[in-house]
Amino acid sequence: MKQVRVGMVGLGTIHAIHAEAFKPDTDKDTAGNETATANSPRYDIREDPLGKIAAVFDIDPAKSSKRALEFNCTAHSSYESMINDPDIDAVDITLPHALHYEFVRNALDSGKHVLVEKPMAPLASQCRELIEKAQQNGLIFTVAENTRFVHAYQEVKRLLDDEIIGTPRLIRTFISGSEVTRLRDTSLWKGRIDGTVGGAIMDAGPHSFYLLKWLFGNVGELRASASRLVNESEVEDHALVAGALESGTLFSCEFTFTAEMPWNERLEVHGSKGTIVVDQLSDPPIVIYKGELDFYGTAHKAVPHDPVWWKGSSIVDGVNDFLDAVSRNRPTTVDPRDGCYAIEIVEAAYRSCSNNGQVIVLS
Ligand SMILES: NC(=O)c1ccc[n+]([C@@H]2O[C@H](COP(=O)([O-])OP(=O)(O)OC[C@H]3O[C@@H](n4cnc5c(N)ncnc54)[C@H](O)[C@@H]3O)[C@@H](O)[C@H]2O)c1
Incomplete structure (x- = not known):
């Protein structure tokens, strides 16, 4: 299955956990047996991640360049440039609450699938608008509500x-x-x-x-x-x-x-x-x-x-569910209408x- 190419915006605390979903499990020996080291005890890391971090953007350029080096991906200097990047399929938004609505709306307008951290948006009317926009544009959109996982x-x-x-x-x-x-x-x-x-x-x-x-x-x-x-x-x-x-x-x-x-x-x-x-x-x-x-x-x-x-672990499972939904063009396990509710x-x-x-x- 083709990996979903993701642009990540807001490279702070919770982004670091989301990023675990994109790291291949390196804790296997050459025979494929689990070793007891590094990150595998923490999360259900997949050998073949469903997505690849293709681009990053943070208002702090130092964070963008650091993460771009780590992920070997593009560091964008603006959000506009990231959501217009033809080499990304989806955007993963881990920003302060007040920015969720505008950043989701712009990404959906640019034809990108979107995963946004909770709260989906500060107002229910905004959530409804975003859900409708995603439907109209044929895009997968949901909130990273880890509770479900x-x-x-x-x-x-x-x-x-x-x-x-x-x-x-x-x-x-x-x-x-x-x-x-x-x-x-x-x-x-x-x-x-x-x-x-x-x-x-x-x-x-x-x-x-x-x-x-x-x-x-x-x-x-x-x-x-x-x-x-x-x-x-x-x-x-x-x-x-x-x-x-x-x-x-x-x-x-x-x-x-x-x-x-x-x-x-x-x-x-x-x-x-x-x-x-x-x-x-x-x-x-x-x-x-x-x-x-x-x-x-x-x-x-x-x-x-x-x-x-x-x-x-539940946050990583939620990111994986979103990536799988995008790859298979299926609904996400977290129904965005429940995030809105x-x-x-x-x-x-x-x-x-x-x-x-x-x-x-x-x-
Ligand atoms: N699911 C959970 O359990 C859980 C836990 C913690 C946080 N969260 C959610 O994650 C989101 C982020 O929280 P956090 O704790 O990681 O915050 P944080 O402050 O650690 O990270 C936010 C990042 O966004 C960047 N940023 C701010 N304004 C920006 C802008 N205009 N453009 C680009 N980048 C910008 C900041 O530089 C920072 O790197 C919040 O919505 C929060 O509710 C969810």
């Missing part, structure tokens, strides 16, 4: 399909991490409204709202509150969004950027016959409880403990916050 969540989907815990009554998600240093540094976009458009709800919300939609269905109503501990920042670093799904199942999603611990995600699904708890830092990450006397629960070992790479919930949550936690009815 997190092994523990894929396993939860199987457990729910098998009705292991009965009917879900209450779902809780908690995304926590330490962003205090970046939020305090006003030279960075993370704590500035002109870079992020919003704080924890815009940044972490799309993951949980996508997860709700994928595993449990649409949100019926919600209310939200947000607060800020980091004074130097302009955006909220803590938020709580809670309500009910259309099915009647209750939910609450909490986000914080001030937890001094490794980046983590928790999910609790409380059902009529038991509870599933996912905690990416726990060993194993999934435990199932069956009733009030099941004090120790059952460690569900189908997904191994991987506190370091659980997220990176997550932004509708983000908007509703901000609407509630700015109206003192008013209940917002969505359906």
Whole structure:
């Protein structure tokens, strides 16, 4: 299969993880056996990457030239020149939120397939416009929503399909991490409204709202509150969004950027016959409880403990899924309409916050 030629824009932290999808597995000896060195334990690296990094662009020219040397590819001096490069088929956008809409739109107008990091775009109306444009132009476009590729969540989907815990009554998600240093540094976009458009709800919300939609269905109503501990920042670093799904199942999603611990995600699904708890830092990450006397629960070992790479691996899997979709001209596993739906919930949550936690009815 022909490799997809990709132009990468925004060569920062998460770009480095996306780039892993393009590196061939070098950890094989000449007989093709796995060796225990280098990068293979971290990601499911393919021997034959589905894509090739053909061009790079960053507003910082030093980053562009460094990465161009590493990937042996073209360093463009402007985004316009990259999206008009006939030697690229697709663009992978890992930029601050405020730039997503414009950069995606321009790439789709230039006839390139697009993968964009979350949030797809800051407004749902922009997301809808981009999805329609991609359809009209016959291009593959989706959001790099790695949640879909997190092994523990894929396993939860199987457990729910098998009705292991009965009917879900209450779902809780908690995304926590330490962003205090970046939020305090006003030279960075993370704590500035002109870079992020919003704080924890815009940044972490799309993951949980996508997860709700994928595993449990649409949100019926919600209310939200947000607060800020980091004074130097302009955006909220803590938020709580809670309500009910259309099915009647209750939910609450909490986000914080001030937890001094490794980046983590928790999910609790409380059902009529038991509870599933996912905690990416726990060993194993999934435990199932069956009733009030099941004090120790059952460690569900189908997904191994991987506190370091659980997220990176899912991001690489998402990039590979996009590349495979482009090569085979098939829909991506992450339906862009679900990425857009997550932004509708983000908007509703901000609407509630700015109206003192008013209940917002969505359906
Ligand atoms: N899926 C996930 O779990 C996950 C995790 C982290 C970040 N992200 C997303 O990835 C995106 C980038 O985040 P990051 O942490 O890598 O940010 P970052 O600040 O580390 O990198 C952003 C890069 O964009 C470049 N840039 C800024 N303005 C530009 C412009 N006008 N033209 C070209 N380049 C420009 C910067 O120089 C920098 O290299 C965000 O949308 C973020 O939400 C997703």
